[in-house]
Amino acid sequence: MLEFLVDIEPGRDDTALLRFAFGLARQHGAHLTGLQAVMLSPAAMLAMPDAMLVLEEQELAAQERHDWWRQxxxxxxxxxxxxxxxxxxxxxxxxxxxxxxxxxxxxSREAARLASGLHPLGRILTSDAAPMLLVPEHWAGTEGVRKVALAWNGSAEAARAIRAATPLLLRADEIVVLDGVSRIRANARHVPLALDAWLKRHALRARWDILDEADDNGPSIQAHARGCGADLLVMGAWGHSRASEWLLGGVTRHMFKHGELPLLVVEA
Known part of the structure; x- marks a missing residue:
């Protein structure tokens, strides 16, 4: 059984994240753990004489949400x-x-800090603990992942993200590869990664969309993913591929700031 973990914010009982998480868990028969971290800011800890008492009360309140989650x-x-x-x-x-x-x-808009590693979720990306799937605040999808777009530039970062998404790909109805490799394959200086062969070995059928040089940027990649009807975009994060400019920090930052699709990212 797959284990999905969803980061729950205090007081956020009905969000796009929760609706998506339950739909995805139902689609995959996964166990879904709701997790809430209880903490006070360092400034609050110093300013409040009864900070530890407040913290204990908040922890107790968080633990008592288990009935809400079970329901x-x-x-x-x-x-x-x-x-x-x-x-x-x-x-x-x-x-x-x-x-x-x-x-x-x-x-969220605050998640733009992910690119600098300052956001709490960014620490998970850099810790290599688990793949991260980020859901936009206003995403309306609730039926899991049906159509997946793979941002592919032949790099190890992109390959790791696609491999991490394998369980989702196996249950998807359609896979589209946004291919920025074919047009530059002849000039690539790295060992080519045969994604097409890997997909076939995993019995995954995909449609390939060859992108030109003008598409090597965050807005275009996202527009292509939306245009093909994807409800998930898979990409590497903070990569430095010699073959393309796709996965440099600029593209990652754009996706975090202006993301319109659920985004599965893996840090290299």
């Missing part, structure tokens, strides 16, 4: 569990993510 799981037909821990958000998530196959978080 949600039952309503969505998903097996799940609830966990709440006191500690730094990034530390709690990174440690718990080590036992997860996939971590789901919200792709």
């Amino acid at each position: 949600l799981c039952r309503g969505h037909g998903v097996e799940g569990s609830w966990e709440a821990y006191r500690g730094l958000h990034e530390s709690v998530l990174s440690r718990r993510a080590s036992l997860a196959d996939l971590v789901l978080g919200q792709l």
